[in-house]
Amino acid sequence: MPEYDLPLVAVAPAAPPATDEPADFDLFWAHTLAAHRDIEVAPVLTAASARARDLTAEAVTFAGFEGSPVTGRLLTPAGAGATLPGLVELRPAGRATGRDLEWLASGGFAHLVVELPPDDLDDPYNRIVFTNAVRAVQALRTLASVDPSRVSVLGTGPVAAAVVAAAGLLPDLACAMVEGDIPAAHKDSLVAFARRASTPLQLTQGAGAQVLLEEWGFNAALALAAMTGSVERVVECVLTTESNPATRRTRWIASHTHLTDVFVPQIAY
Template sequence: MALFDLPLTELERYAPVVREPADFDAFWRATLDEVAAAPVLLDVQPHPTALRLVDTWDVTFAGFGGDPVRAWFTRPAGVASSLPAVVEYLGYGRGRGLPHERLTWAVAGYAHLLMDSRGQGDEYGTGGATPDPRGGGALGGPGPATRGILNPRAYYYRRLITDAVRAVDAVRALPGVDPARVAAAGNSQGGGLALAVAGLVPDLAAVLATAPFLCHIQRAIDITDAAPYGEIVTFLAVHREAEEAARCTLSYVDGVNFARRAVAPAHFGVGLRDTVCPPSTVFAAYNQYGAANGSAPDRAIHVYPFNHHEGATRSTSGTSCGGWAPGCR
């Protein structure tokens, strides 16, 4: 794919006004209050892997509406001390898969919680284990990007973002984790979830968001037909009267609005040829990161001029995390 978005010199100062509902904060406060009182951990079982360097547990925690959400929890074997933890979120269509598929964080010395994405896991990878029992009657398309899109309360990403926040609560409740040193990380959809968590959890230690989905969504659906944004375009091509309702719903989950509220040190990655998560949408979040608080969190962005959506996935290696954990430099 050739360069198609704004030139880099314009991207570096691109900070558009993004639609934000007047009740954005109240909406999310009420959503999270609904689940805050319930115990977060539902089940934690050791999971045999025959791997000598790591230990793994099959974790089930209470997400949106108390629904069970599955996760893999992995940490270095034989380490008794409390460790900094990384909560990782998955890309669109992927499930948590098998426990040995993502070992980088654990073998690097961190505790690692990999959250399954409810109702996903059937597009690629090795599957998921968390159904989505809600939203079956909500109007919207079959895919997550459009499921319940006509109503913010029924929208799929209200549930998934709530799950993502609860995953932080879950890892903090697990033994062997330092609750003061928890980072949120993800690529694509996972990057969008990490930004949402950064805006909703005020005491994260760090955020790693590569090629984040759900940022500046209003622009994304105007400039790309690539999925997942293309699923929204396809839905609106059929339901032409639904545009205003859909755009309103999307404003409640826009990563720019979450990024503006974040305070944790952050690292972004972006490929300039990325049609899946266009670079201007990523820079819209990066350039306004922390702006709503009048703060200036440590932040950095790695730019890959010749890469598509795959390029930014490499950007979390060897980057600064604001000193959130020993050895992170």
């Protein structure tokens, strides 16, 4: 990814085509996020059992949509003495915690696994699931052991779309990984989020992948073009077919949580 000696800028979302984005999209999410600022995310951690001696496991509860409790599981290296890069992994609800992958925590990361309910296909904004994805990132960032500037998000299966929303609403993520199909019911909202994203993305083949690839970071590209005249893609976006998920995830997340001095437009909501 190219580096630019440019300052951070506030980028107002470009005027979208009225036919393919929900009405008042930006206003709706600005109001939704503003309504949650007075609700402290306040994660509560309690000791849990870890399968590996070099890891510490904790059950996590934080305030999600409208203050409703959301639960997760945090894995960190035992005795870590410095602030850690973080990963929020979003999974479909119902998967046993025993399937938690310890590959990243063992490598020096704070790994928060959060199970989300199925998408609400009757809600074009999918507000509960998408808001809880944002709140999960905020919860991890409040922990003293985590470097808030080095937090990534991974979404798998039916809740992978929540990563797209998180990246559109939180432009300062270290990177994002989308490993699942894009639900048709939320395509318009997810395209809108993708246009506003300024987060490096890795996605796997699936329904909607090509649309995300084409739309990701549209506003960031406009901002760079206005400042430099360049038409290059400023946000890294990779469509991968690599079959080994543990190796692929580790390489991508580790490399992007150590990037510095990269042009990252801040979207003004």
